């Protein structure tokens with residue numbers, strides 16, 4: 001089962017996909033996490049992607065498609081995956097459909113996590129993630145038990161380099177002008193279910209589980 005989490009930055013895609021991955025038994029695959037790992041390791045892809053990433057711009061489709069499809073080809077994703085952050089453009093969505101179609105698979109369901117942009121800006125300003133596995137926290141609404149330390153793996157929490165005010169504005173602008181087109185793309189295929197992402201985390205999880213009949 002391939003489930004796509006669609007939503008603007010700060011809508012809770014990563015948080016919900018982490019929770020659901022354990023319940024569904026398929027990996028949470030996040031394009032942003034793949035990029036952050038490539039940038040941290042200073043790979044050739046990481047070096048190419050970094051300037052786009054830091055500005056909050058989209059990394060070119062050619063880089064993203066190859067990187068993401070390679071990850072989906074790994075053995076743990078054979079049964080399916082929770083897709084987070086990819087696709088973000090129509091060209092990526094088409095490339096994904098073609099690649100999955102070739103092996104008799106598809107994006108089965110799309111969960112759209114809907115939230116007001118003002119709520120998203122607030123959430124991003126308070127967001128921290130952990131060094132080891134990028135587990136997300138919010139210092140107001142979802143703080144770690146011990147300040148600055150990940151509950152799950154004990155690693156240090158930090159603020160992302162693209163969670164600056166300017167890059168946040170740019171990323172939200174791109175989401176609501178570009179990535180939002182994917183809603184129509186998947187709606188035409190009858191795959192989209194919309195969830196109110198402004199609710200508390202546990203309620204959003206429950207709504208997603210109902211939507212997916214889990």
Ligand code: AMP
Pocket residue numbers: 009031032033035052053054056057058059060064084085086087088089092162171
């Ligand atoms: P995220 O962690 O999903 O918010 O992604 C962080 C940044 O990585 C984005 O602002 C883009 O610069 C880049 N990025 C992640 N996924 C994609 C994608 N599918 N296409 C283009 N750029 C991406």
